Amino acid sequence: xxxxxxxxxxxxxxxxxxxxxxxxxxxxxxxxxxxxxxxxxxxxxxxxxxxxxxxxxxxxxxxxxxxxxxxxxxxxxxxxxxxxxxxxxxxxxxxxxxxxxxxxxxxxxxxxxxxxxxxxxxxxxxxxxxxxxxxxxxxxxxxxxxxxxxxxxxxxxxxxxxxxxxxxxxxxxxxxxxxxxxxxxxxxxxxxxxxxxxxxxxxxxxxxxxxxxxxxxxxxxxxxxxxxxxxxxxxxxxxxxxxxxxxxxxxxxxxxxxxxxxxxxxxxxxxxxxxxxxxxxxxxxxxxxxxxxxxxxxxxxxxxxxxxxxxxx
Numbered sequence: 001x002x003x004x005x006x007x008x009x010x011x012x013x014x015x016x017x018x019x020x021x022x023x024x025x026x027x028x029x030x031x032x033x034x035x036x037x038x039x040x041x042x043x044x045x046x047x048x049x050x051x052x053x054x055x056x057x058x059x060x061x062x063x064x065x066x067x068x069x070x071x072x073x074x075x076x077x078x079x080x081x082x083x084x085x086x087x088x089x090x091x092x093x094x095x096x097x098x099x100x101x102x103x104x105x106x107x108x109x110x111x112x113x114x115x116x117x118x119x120x121x122x123x124x125x126x127x128x129x130x131x132x133x134x135x136x137x138x139x140x141x142x143x144x145x146x147x148x149x150x151x152x153x154x155x156x157x158x159x160x161x162x163x164x165x166x167x168x169x170x171x172x173x174x175x176x177x178x179x180x181x182x183x184x185x186x187x188x189x190x191x192x193x194x195x196x197x198x199x200x201x202x203x204x205x206x207x208x209x210x211x212x213x214x215x216x217x218x219x220x221x222x223x224x225x226x227x228x229x230x231x232x233x234x235x236x237x238x239x240x241x242x243x244x245x246x247x248x249x250x251x252x253x254x255x256x257x258x259x260x261x262x263x264x265x266x267x268x269x270x271x272x273x274x275x276x277x278x279x280x281x282x283x284x285x286x287x288x289x290x291x292x293x294x295x296x297x298x299x300x301x302x303x304x305x306x307x308x309x310x311x312x313x
Contacts (some may be wrong), residue, residue: 002079005088006054010112017041017117018049018109020124022056024068025165026078029121029154029183034082036119036151041085042131049086049113050079053096060092061115064118068217069165069172069184073190088113101132102140110144119149123162156183175221175279187228188220189276190256194267195259204293206300207264208241211274212255219254220276224282226303229258230273236260239303240274243283259296261304278306 017040019033034050041048056066070078072089072142078136079087090096090108099107102239104127109115118137125134141148154163161167163183171180181187209229213219222243229236238260255301256274280302286292 002076002084002087005086006091008091010080010088011018011115012047012049012112014051014114014167015116016042016047016086016114017119018113018115020051020063020126021121022068022165023050023052023075023079024056024066024070025168025184026070026075026186027154027163027165027168027183027202029163030191031185032154033119033121033151034079036149038082038084040117040119040149041083042116043078043287046116046183047085048083049088049115050084051088051090051113053092054089055091055092057097060072060097065216067169068216069168071217071254073177073214074189098128098228101127101136103127104132105137105140105144110146115146117147117149119151121151121153122271123153135143169218172218172220175223175282177276177279178222178224180220181277187277190219191271191273192256194270194272196268196286197215203288204296206259206293206296207260208257209267209272210255210257211272212253213283221279222254224283224299225276226278226280226306227258228275228277228307229260230275231267237303237307238263239280239299240276259300261300278303280306296302 017037019037021030021033023030037048075231076087109118114193120137121133122134124134134148136150145228155161156163168180168183177188190211190213192213194209197208197210219242225240225242227238229238238258240256240258242254242256257272280299286295
């Protein structure tokens with residue numbers, strides 16, 4: 001069970017193993033860090049903690065909002081699968097921004113977090129102007145009573161590039177969903193409540209479930225994807241359009257519109273998770289409902305074929 005800590009001053013009484021990061025993608029690199037934390041927790045019988053900032057430092061400094069692969073709520077859902085004890089979402093402000101690395105170690109790592117083990121990647125930076133790194137942590141480890149564990153970065157072995165949220169965003173922007181899913185270690189997904197849409201799909205025999213993601217959510221290339229949806233503990237396969245519905249008059253917020261095969265229940269207000277499996281085609285505008293219907297029928301057929309091929313291999 002995760003305990004959430006969002007205060008500027010806190011104290012974890014029992015010794016911890018802790019790691020740091022944005023964890024905005026929950027990709028294979030993030031999972032490697034978390035799995036190391038969990039293994040130490042179990043071996044040493046201590047508490048585990050993940051430290052992140054409630055607001056990305058770059059947003060605080062530049063004033064620009066950052067789009068994340070996963071929203072805060074989605075990230076917490078992933079973390080619950082790892083048996084983490086504490087999620088610390090520390091407020092980022094001017095005091096923290098100007099905090100020297102040694103002060104961060106003394107007051108937060110050794111102090112509030114009560115760290116016995118510190119797990120970080122080779123690219124970890126912290127403190128004022130990002131002056132602190134894993135060498136800084138090693139320098140002060142004996143003085144502040146923790147053991148440092150360095151975790152090598154996970155790589156995409158096909159090209160030797162380090163796996164990062166930036167890299168995965170590039171793949172998502174290009175519609176390369178299969179490759180993105182490979183590096184994530186799970187299918188990219190969008191969580192949300194089913195809302196009422198224009199209901200045009202229902203009038204042409206292709207009803208859809210509409211989800212509007214939070215504005216902080218990073219969305220892939222607009223278009224049609226083979227997909228599967230988790231609802232009430234079960235999975236259903238279908239076809240999902242990501243985009244702004246250019247064929248429908250008016251301005252529309254970008255969202256996910258999914259038609260499920262063999263599913264016609266009315267579940268407005270219910271929470272679902274839409275996983276994208278394969279990119280089918282880009283989003284485009286149709287001049288009539290009839291042309292839209294014809295294309296949607298083709299999309300359904302292609303997605304059905306794509307999903308059948310995946311499970312027959």
